[in-house]
Amino acid sequence: MENHKEKILSVCNQIRKGTLMETLDIEYVDVGENFLTAKMPVTSKVYQPDGVLHGGATVALAESVGSAASYIFLDGNEFFVRGIEIAANHVKGVREGYVYAKAAIIHKGRTTQLWEIKVTNEAGELISNCKLTTIALPKTN
Numbered sequence: 001m002e003n004h005k006e007k008i009l010s011v012c013n014q015i016r017k018g019t020l021m022e023t024l025d026i027e028y029v030d031v032g033e034n035f036l037t038a039k040m041p042v043t044s045k046v047y048q049p050d051g052v053l054h055g056g057a058t059v060a061l062a063e064s065v066g067s068a069a070s071y072i073f074l075d076g077n078e079f080f081v082r083g084i085e086i087a088a089n090h091v092k093g094v095r096e097g098y099v100y101a102k103a104a105i106i107h108k109g110r111t112t113q114l115w116e117i118k119v120t121n122e123a124g125e126l127i128s129n130c131k132l133t134t135i136a137l138p139k140t141n
Contacts, residue, residue: 005031012036012068021064024057028068029100036069037102042094052093058119058128059088061101066115066132069103074113079136084112088130097122103132111136 012028024046030037038061040046046057063083070081100120107114112135119128 008072012038012072016064020060024060024064026061026064028065030102031072034073035102035104036065036072037100038065038068039098039100041098042096052095053099053127055088055090055128058090058099059086059130061099062086062088062103062117062119062128062130063132065101066103066117066130067134069105069115070113070134070136073105073108074136077139079138081134081136083132084135085133086130088128090128092121092125092127094121094127099127101130106131 008031009028016022016026024040026038026040028036028038040061042053046054048054063086067081067083074081101117103115103117105113106116112133115132115134117130117132118126119130121127
């Protein structure tokens with residue numbers, strides 16, 4: 001399992017090159033049977049003007065990890081995965097360190113999937129609770 005886990009994380013981290021995930025320094029750090037976790041550093045690059053983590057950067061992290069989880073847990077060779085709706089409740093501010101987003105499946109339908117993504121700080125405190133709906137569109141040749 002450990003070798004399989006490292007392979008999945010390696011693929012996730014390779015496909016972020018040249019994307020928003022690379023711009024925001026998002027790194028995929030853990031995967032299990034029904035979850036994927038990514039981390040993002042909290043620096044001035046992701047601040048809002050008063051020096052606290054921007055909610056939009058938090059949502060970008062959440063959608064990135066939820067979409068990647070859909071790709072992993074569905075057959076990414078058979079389907080395109082797209083986020084179609086995201087909602088976020090921001091409950092605590094962060095000024096430094098890392099935030100972690102853990103996407104866990106709530107509903108795994110053939111066409112749509114619902115993910116809960118909890119964003120926490122390094123102490124494990126909830127920063128944002130997000131829900132992402134993804135859609136799996138069949139790839140056609």
